């Protein structure tokens with residue numbers, strides 16, 4: 389586990405910036421300042437609101453004392469997981485991940501089906517492959533995220549890159565398992581993936597910022613270079629290997645996923661790719677880059693409803709639409725799903741379309 393320093397927590401001056409920053413604070417009784425205070429006074433009183441946190445990182449990012457209240461939330465969750473005090477839907481997602489390697493409990497042996505007909509091969513069929521595409525559970529099983537993953541493969545192949553993938557040898561990266569606090573299961577998933585990635589792979593490309601973050605920060609001893617797909621494609625663009633034609637004039641705004649932007653500092657590459665498409669006019673939302681509003685997909689919240697009220701994804705799509713954009717681009721399978729739901733609940737289907745950056749690029753390929 390990322391070391392939780394109680395000493396660091398003692399630096400908390402109870403200013404409340406974390407609570408003021410927390411995007412859930414208007415809907416949930418989750419109060420990070422109070423949780424930190426109760427730790428210091430050893431009078432912890434926190435209920436099920438502990439599970440509302442999306443791990444969006446804004447409280448850590450803004451804390452003027454460098455305190456990391458999010459680490460405390462994960463530690464408290466971990467204690468509850470140990471004690472079996474966990475909401476049923478989250479418990480199910482963990483059991484599914486243990487049994488089938490993915491939180492939805494889809495068949496393990498069907499994990500590679502998303503790639504059928506794309507002409508890419510499993511790593512075990514390609515012993516000398518140096519580039520591995522790590523798919524993510526959502527990209528492997530969710531029909532909408534599958535479309536984005538298939539578009540990504542199309543773009544990679546157009547640039548002359550033939551990645552291998554793990555197929556049924558891949559299991560969940562475990563990032564959200566860790567965030568839910570099931571640290572033992574996270575270790576098992578990490579060891580399985582590391583063993584199946586082998587020693588020969590030099591570059592791992594991820595479809596999801598959550599896998600990216602896990603590999604970069606939580607997988608110990610991973611030797612391969614890890615890149616989110618937007619970083620890898622931006623590199624291909626710089627090298628002149630990714631060639632794009634123009635699209636009909638379109639206004640696009642970009643939603644920074646928490647785990648790619650605020651947590652990993654990857655802001656430029658997705659924008660660079662979008663700007664490389666002739667005809668795309670990129671406009672920014674007021675809350676962009678490090679200020680980006682969470683879609684509510686992290687921290688296990690894909691499997692836990694959370695507090696009642698207007699969901700953040702719905703707030704976000706209204707922000708996106710107010711820029712005048714007709715396309716809201718993102719680069720995360722969880723964001724893709726939540727923002728699409730937000731468009732429906734906000735009644736913006738006629739005005740705003742949510743697309744993955746890879747999908748826009750695939751449409752802009754010379755062969756399209």
Ligand code: SF4
Nearest residue numbers: 400401403404406451
């Ligand atoms: S922002 Fe930091 S210092 Fe201020 S209350 Fe929150 S944890 Fe404490």
Ligand code: SF4
Nearest residue numbers: 410441442444445447
């Ligand atoms: S990580 Fe985000 S959702 Fe969780 S407590 Fe901090 S600001 Fe709130």
